[in-house]
Amino acid sequence: MMQAASLPTRESQPDTLTVLGIETSCDETAAAVVRLGPGGAEVLSDRIASQTEEHALYGGVVPEIAARAHVERTDVLVRLAMADAGIGWGGLDAVAATSGPGLIGGVMVGLSTAKAIAMARGLPLLAVNHLEGHALSPRLGGAVAFPYLLLLVSGGHCQFIAVEGVGQYRRMGSTIDDAAGEAFDKTAKLLGLSGSGGPAVERCAMGGIAAAVDLPRPLLDRAALDMSFSGLKTAVRRAAGEGDLTDKRRADICASFQLAVADILAFKSARAMEMFSEGREGALTFVVAGGVAANRMLRARLEAAASHAGFAFAAPPLRWCTDNAAMIALAGAERLRLGQSDALSSPARARWPLDEASALNAPVFGGGKKGAKA
Numbered sequence: 001m002m003q004a005a006s007l008p009t010r011e012s013q014p015d016t017l018t019v020l021g022i023e024t025s026c027d028e029t030a031a032a033v034v035r036l037g038p039g040g041a042e043v044l045s046d047r048i049a050s051q052t053e054e055h056a057l058y059g060g061v062v063p064e065i066a067a068r069a070h071v072e073r074t075d076v077l078v079r080l081a082m083a084d085a086g087i088g089w090g091g092l093d094a095v096a097a098t099s100g101p102g103l104i105g106g107v108m109v110g111l112s113t114a115k116a117i118a119m120a121r122g123l124p125l126l127a128v129n130h131l132e133g134h135a136l137s138p139r140l141g142g143a144v145a146f147p148y149l150l151l152l153v154s155g156g157h158c159q160f161i162a163v164e165g166v167g168q169y170r171r172m173g174s175t176i177d178d179a180a181g182e183a184f185d186k187t188a189k190l191l192g193l194s195g196s197g198g199p200a201v202e203r204c205a206m207g208g209i210a211a212a213v214d215l216p217r218p219l220l221d222r223a224a225l226d227m228s229f230s231g232l233k234t235a236v237r238r239a240a241g242e243g244d245l246t247d248k249r250r251a252d253i254c255a256s257f258q259l260a261v262a263d264i265l266a267f268k269s270a271r272a273m274e275m276f277s278e279g280r281e282g283a284l285t286f287v288v289a290g291g292v293a294a295n296r297m298l299r300a301r302l303e304a305a306a307s308h309a310g311f312a313f314a315a316p317p318l319r320w321c322t323d324n325a326a327m328i329a330l331a332g333a334e335r336l337r338l339g340q341s342d343a344l345s346s347p348a349r350a351r352w353p354l355d356e357a358s359a360l361n362a363p364v365f366g367g368g369k370k371g372a373k374a
């Protein structure tokens with residue numbers, strides 16, 4: 001039986017820390033090695049295997065299939081990431097894995113792998129909150145100094161987070177129902193578009209007129225930062241059922257839908273920047289991360305909102321916006337640098353709010369209540 005053994009921690013950390021990260025919380029199996037030094041982070045290796053094809057037939061991520069695929073791939077990806085990094089096991093200072101929130105079967109696979117490596121190699125273990133990985137991901141691509149305001153907008157999450165420093169996250173608002181990415185995916189499904197949801201809607205919208213279909217923008221009358229996307233999905237369903245669903249009609253619905261999402265996110269982002277600025281001085285940064293940040297129209301709208309509010313705008317390169325292990329390795333390294341590590345008994349958690357205090361006060365706000373990672 002595994003003991004709640006304490007793993008090695010160091011009184012004082014070396015200047016440079018090298019950490020292996022493992023990510024298995026949804027439908028990507030990933031492993032990466034990141035080196036964190038005084039000048040910032042360097043990604044030594046970054047491997048990812050997506051399961052899109054395995055789940056395509058079912059129109060969504062199937063937890064059992066995901067867990068099985070992680071079992072088959074995690075070891076291989078770890079081996080590849082270690083080989084790419086070229087440092088050998090002796091070159092690692094710690095091993096980090098996502099320990100939630102996510103699909104529990106998958107999380108257990110990655111976390112157990114990390115625990116086994118930690119035990120075998122006598123390394124500290126970092127059980128990382130997946131959302132902390134996303135929150136720190138902008139720092140993978142270059143110097144993004146604390147504090148910053150983050151909009152995390154993906155298939156599983158849609159929330160504003162004030163990132164004050166490592167371990168200091170305040171959720172300022174989030175969706176009260178679906179995540180924005182889920183709304184893109186459902187719209188694509190309703191319209192019978194093939195391929196990955198968000199990109200398919202973006203492509204289809206190019207031939208459409210955004211003013212053609214009148215769609216709701218829920219909760220814009222409220223000052224708070226909560227958002228809602230499920231009504232938008234219902235309105236899309238209604239629009240799709242009216243008359244012939246021609247290619248022209250599909251394009252008009254996609255363009256109108258995309259505009260509605262952009263309006264909601266741009267409006268709430270402007271409000272979030274206003275709130276984030278209160279009591280702060282100097283240059284501030286607004287960061288957007290998550291798969292939906294790939295949408296060109298949306299990115300342009302958010303960049304314009306940032307510029308209007310006097311904020312610098314940053315978005316990590318797409319491969320670190322979507323789920324990846326480099327952000328988990330980085331979060332592990334940042335925590336290790338602060339002298340933290342976790343027990344081998346750390347559990348896998350299906351739900352795990354990043355900001356537990358806010359979650360206690362407003363438990364309904366999650367990030368895509370029905371999403372795989374809610």
Ligand code: KG4
Pocket residue numbers: 026153154155156157180181182184185196197198199202290291292293294295296321322323
């Ligand atoms: O961050 P991600 O890879 O996984 C989660 O953590 O959920 O985000 C995936 C989501 C999907 O819902 C997908 O439809 C959406 O990001 N997405 C997009 C685009 N590319 C991906 N949404 C809108 N436009 C895109 N170009």
Ligand code: ZN
Pocket residue numbers: 130134154156322323
């Ligand atoms: Zn994620």
